[in-house]
Amino acid sequence: MSQTPTAERLRNRLVDAILSERAVPSEVERAMRTVPRDAFLRGIELENAYTDQAVTIKDNPGQPLPLSCASVPSVVAMMLDQLGARPGDKVLEIGAGTGYNAALLTELVGGGNVTTVDIDSDVALHARSALNATGYESVTVIERNGLLGVHENAPYDRIIATVGIWDIPTIWWDQLADGGRLVLPLRWRGQTQSVALTRHGDELVSDGMELCGFIPVIGQNGEQTASLNATDTIRLHYDQDQVIDTDALADTLAAKKPTGHFLSAQRIGGEESFDGVWLRATAEDDRVCRLEATAEAISQDLIHRPATPGRSPVLVEGGSLAYLTLTREGVDPERPFRLGAAAYGPRGEELAHDLIAQIDAWGTARLAVPRMTVTPSATGAAPGHIINKPESRLTLAY
Incomplete structure (x- = not known):
């Protein structure tokens, strides 16, 4: 007689499946085996909480995409790998979602600090309630337009966006420490890539990008x-x-x-x-x-x-x-x-x-990706193909 799978077994099975497709750092693996995703997805069947798929948590009536959803777990793992959060880091998350990603970040930074922000009051409340119920009371949850960041806890060692970003807000530069990393689903020319960028003064320089898909952030209509x-x-x-x-x-x-x-x-x-x-x-x-x-x-x-x-x-x-x-x-x-x-x-x-x-x-080089350099729109650009946006300038070069 087969036993009903427990949340822990399902969670470990999901992580095993992710690891069979891509390598992730041991600390990200540990966090994903620790945080109970099902506790952040109220009303969802247990098995569905541990499948590698996105889950809608708030519909957007009349629109083709939901207002908020829980990201695909393998994409979550990929972006946390890109972010490289370390113990003691201060991290800002743009897009609170269910609160699950903020819990994973808390596991990664240990004695550090995690702040998550969301423009929707219901989503922010859901995240706050779920984080409290699972023992992650230390996470700061702010209801605010994420394009403004959270200046109160800046500067941050890491900023991660879990919504599609079309233009990098100038104000984020002021909130990211020099040498800090920004990971975001960046949209240009109709595609979205999760781009990992490190700040070097007035430049953000990429060291990797991977195809992804995210709900666009509210407030950018480019x-x-x-x-x-x-x-x-x-x-x-x-x-x-x-x-x-x-x-x-x-x-x-x-x-x-x-x-x-x-x-x-x-x-x-x-x-x-x-x-x-x-x-x-x-x-x-x-x-x-x-x-x-x-x-x-x-x-x-x-x-x-x-x-x-x-x-x-x-x-x-x-x-x-x-x-x-x-x-x-x-x-x-x-x-x-x-x-x-x-x-x-x-x-x-x-x-x-x-x-x-x-x-x-x-x-001739199927796995090659370009190097992206981002500068504020008011400054100069690096050598390469330039795409101008209102607040930022993207330069791409192979």
Whole structure:
């Protein structure tokens, strides 16, 4: 007769599964085996609390994304690894969520100090109650716009954001100690990467980034969304500094006449990530956006199927576009898929070849990531490809 799994067994099983996919520091492993995630997810089935998936804790009526959720545990482990919090550190968390991450941080800093902030009163209260109930009363919970930070306990040795950030607020620089680390899900050109940055005076310099997905922070509206057809089944997501002629693009797609479909030399396996193509393109080309196509749009042949329909990189110029595609070929059983580009509009073929050049460049070093240097927008920039935002300037270089 099988026994009902206990929370501890389920917790250890989840951590074992995470460790089978990626190496994490022993202190992060210990924290995740110690903190009871189920205690921070009231009303959730015990087994669901220990699956590697996000859990919504507050809906956002009328919006496609929830207002707050508990992050995927493997992503939590990855970001804590990036953060490198040490005993005695002062840590600020932007986005309190359930309070679970603040509890993990408390385990990591030992005699240090953890402050977590959330703009939503219900979320902040949930975090406070759960932290008190699990013995983490030492965590400071603040109800406030996280974009303002928490100056009362600054400066911090570590700052971590658990919401998607489009622009790094200038005020955070004042609250991060020189030599301190900032880890955040940073959004640019339609993608989100968890970027680990260390402050060196007036520069934040990356030493790693990994693809992730987070609910956008409230209060930053630099990413725009435009419908490209009458039924709103094809959408373009782009940054405010990009000049996009959405009417011309809509007219081009309405004709349903692709300029062509072009294949690169790069093949991939079924489980192999190709998001590095997108990342590499953003380090050289300001025309990169995100294309979103619903299943309805694809089934009605309104558009050639993108590589990942909900989120594929696309190059846009005037009324022309070219986006990433994935085609199954039987040539290589180990790598049965071939990357390419679908083109629309008068300059579509040219854009497709530009995208294929990015695909082939990625293919020569598939795991390479760029070095990102961030400076306040009022200061100079490091050598590389520059993306300007209102409060910060990103420079990317391979």
